[in-house]
Amino acid sequence: MANPSCLLYAFLLLVAFQSTMMNANTVIQPPQCRPVAASSREKIIFSVNLLLYQAEFLLHASVDAGINDISPGLVQGPDPIGATIANFSNPVRRVVEELGLATVGHLRALVQAGILDAPITRPQMDVSAEAYAGFVNVAFNVSTLTPPFNIYANTPSFVAAAKGFSAFIQQYYAGIIPSIVGNVQQQLVTGIGLSQSAGLGVLRTLLNDVINSTVQPYTFTAAELSNRTSEVVNRLGGCGVKAEGLIVPLQLGAENRTTSNVVPGDVNSLAFVRFEREILSMVFGTGNATMPGGLFPRGFIGSLYRRNRDS
Ligand SMILES: *[C@@H]1O[C@H](CO)[C@@H](O)[C@H](O)[C@H]1NC(C)=O
Ligand SMILES: *[C@@H]1O[C@H](CO)[C@@H](O)[C@H](O)[C@H]1NC(C)=O
Ligand SMILES: *[C@@H]1O[C@H](CO)[C@@H](O)[C@H](O)[C@H]1NC(C)=O
Ligand SMILES: *[C@@H]1O[C@H](CO)[C@@H](O)[C@H](O)[C@H]1NC(C)=O
Ligand SMILES: *[C@@H]1O[C@H](CO)[C@@H](O)[C@H](O)[C@H]1NC(C)=O
Ligand SMILES: *[C@@H]1O[C@H](CO)[C@@H](O)[C@H](O)[C@H]1NC(C)=O
DSSP, X not given: OOOHHHHHHHHHHHHHHHHHHIIIIIOOOOGGXXXXXXXXXXXXXXXXXXXXXXXXXXHHHHHSOOHHHHSTTSEESOOOBTOOOOXXXXXXXXXXXXXXXXXXXXXXXXXXXXXXXXXXXXXXXBOOHHHHHHHHHHHTTSSOOSSOOOTTSSHHHHHHHHHHHHHHHHHHHHHHGGGOOSHHHHHHHHHHHHHHHHHHHHHHHHHHHTTTSBOTTSSSBHHXXXXXXXXXXXXXXXXXXXXXXXBOOGGGSGGGOOSBOSSOOSTTOOOOOOOHHHHHHHHTSSSOTTSOBTTBTTOOOSHHHHHHHHO
């Protein structure tokens, strides 16, 4: 019998049902957050842009070397802009170097599997202190910090700002692994994804060790820097909160029981997933996947990138 309270009850049930469905990840994502239709090889080549960046960035920062110094003839194309060695303690330097070297190994594995030809052509990459200062200025809502932010000045500055990049690699691999076709490719991409994910954990652990120190010469702490830069990349990405600081409100911590957040994740502590346009919007610093800038001033290499740009 359709009396008003019955209808209200039915309506509430429907609303409750729909919100359960929403929580079950059935939400239709806006185009910006969806994967670009592409072959397995195109997705892997998209990821190579990120691997090349990370290898150059970490190797120059730790030991003032580039990919070709480690593996002669592996890459060609423009040298990264603004590469420089960072002011690290020796233990931190060795860890950052190791993660850079591991990424060179991942690139070589893709060549050996015949997915890429050597030399791999690098996109134009900007690893300069100025490129990172751009993000940090936005994070603190100033035209420029005084003195200007220098990611290479000390360990807290570097690890708080550098872990973001490593997270993009982990999140992209988490997104593409299920769709990679072919046993060799699937195994390779899974191997790279797992190793990169471990690397991200190492960087976040380094950050956790210095989390309450102030970032010299400023008064803010590494925790605040990491929190604010996370907020900026989430805003640029436009697909929700997937970058998280290391000290978070309980509802972002594992099982809602901790404010420590060395390993970020969703409500079940699973890795967040990010796809191509979201990543481009962040690394370009423009919030726009077809407007290059920031860390990749001339865009990415590869047909997936070009097709999306020209569509
Ligand atoms: C950023 O600073 C401007 C003024 O410099 C202010 O109008 C604006 O509200 C600030 N934005 C935020 C998010 O604090
Ligand atoms: C290098 O880092 C150390 C330790 O954080 C710091 O005391 C020193 O001032 C830094 N040097 C420069 C040139 O920033
Ligand atoms: C940092 O400070 C928070 C509280 O402000 C504390 O819970 C945490 O244990 C500290 N972390 C380290 C590594 O000192
Ligand atoms: C940053 O810190 C604020 C205040 O604790 C918190 O509400 C917010 O969720 C944090 N953001 C991220 C991305 O960790
Ligand atoms: C943690 O809190 C969120 C809401 O903030 C909720 O959706 C989630 O189910 C909670 N997780 C657990 C394990 O209680
Ligand atoms: C993104 O950038 C492209 C190329 O510069 C431009 O045509 C487009 O209008 C921008 N989109 C938005 C939403 O700003």
